[in-house]
């Protein structure tokens with residue numbers, strides 16, 4: 077695996093900051109991960125990305141180094157299409173849950189409720205809550221966490237969680 081920055085003098089063909097790609101230039105290795113990420117539902121692990129790209133570690137490194145890959149937290153990456161709240165939730169450990177998932181599903185209007193930036197997230201029993209700059213309410217449970225996608229739990233699960241969530245009714 078490549079560990080040092082690319083020397084532009086040695087590799088003038090590689091686009092990067094200050095070296096825009098010439099017209100018609102397409103370096104598939106940089107952008108393919110965005111497409112793969114979208115195909116994988118928006119959020120994927122490094123292992124999944126490599127598995128989906130024939131283990132192309134060099135392209136992976138290039139993409140990460142030049143800002144074509146958005147690292148959510150260690151080993152996890154998000155497509156540009158992932159909503160900021162879902163990205164922040166995954167950074168904290170899991171998909172949007174409870175009232176945050178209801179907002180995502182379009183059931184709850186954040187303006188009608190004082191959601192105040194707190195993220196409600198779903199964590200599996202063996203899950204880990206990562207520290208982030210957003211206040212987080214964790215909802216624990218393997219089934220709930222797996223009920224939807226990596227973006228948000230299912231609508232049904234979110235409704236049930238919100239019904240019982242103390243901090244959703246303050």
Ligand SMILES: [Zn+2]
Pocket residue numbers: 173174175196213215237238241242243244
């Ligand atoms: Zn909640």
